[in-house]
Amino acid sequence: MSRPSLLILLVLFSSALCAAKPTPDQRAPLRLKAQEKAQIHAEMRMFLSVTQKIVAGVAANDMKAVAAAAHEAGMASAGDMPDSVRVKLPLPFKQLGHATHMAFDDLARDAESLGDANQALKQLGQALDRCVACHAIYRIETR
Numbered sequence: 001m002s003r004p005s006l007l008i009l010l011v012l013f014s015s016a017l018c019a020a021k022p023t024p025d026q027r028a029p030l031r032l033k034a035q036e037k038a039q040i041h042a043e044m045r046m047f048l049s050v051t052q053k054i055v056a057g058v059a060a061n062d063m064k065a066v067a068a069a070a071h072e073a074g075m076a077s078a079g080d081m082p083d084s085v086r087v088k089l090p091l092p093f094k095q096l097g098h099a100t101h102m103a104f105d106d107l108a109r110d111a112e113s114l115g116d117a118n119q120a121l122k123q124l125g126q127a128l129d130r131c132v133a134c135h136a137i138y139r140i141e142t143r
């Protein structure tokens with residue numbers, strides 16, 4: 001059998017398997033109002049946008065831009081989350097969120113003082129570990 005047709009067969013086979021066995025979503029639900037979900041999503045889009053700016057800054061070897069972008073996602077931005085939402089969030093969620101903001105502050109400080117692109121990428125990887133970990137644990141459920 002030719003390689004492309006083998007590939008197509010593989011894809012068909014694996015999608016048939018997926019269709020037969022939908023994996024249940026086992027992430028813990030955070031029960032929030034639609035408005036609160038929107039606030040969390042807005043913070044998340046800021047995280048993604050900052051990540052994009054850091055990668056672009058590293059690629060352009062513009063460490064000032066890297067530092068400025070990372071600073072946007074640091075602890076100073078953590079205060080954007082209203083207390084009314086914060087009290088509904090479980091402690092491990094808040095700890096992961098806090099660790100993520102701190103990781104961006106560390107990245108900003110080191111990008112500014114060391115100007116080392118590799119170090120910035122390493123620290124971005126550490127911040128992204130937090131994103132991945134939290135996304136694996138929690139989902140939002142609106143009422």
Ligand code: HEC
Pocket residue numbers: 030040041042044045047048051093094096097100127128130131132134135138139140141
């Ligand atoms: C403390 C937990 C936590 C951390 C840390 C976290 N996220 Fe999220 N993220 C969430 C939750 C919860 C959702 C919403 C999931 C849902 O709606 O079910 C989400 C959703 C998102 C979305 C979708 C937003 C939208 O408008 O649909 C993006 C993009 C995202 N996160 C990016 C990131 C990035 C990038 C990072 C790290 C720099 C990050 N997140 C770190 C918990 C987290």
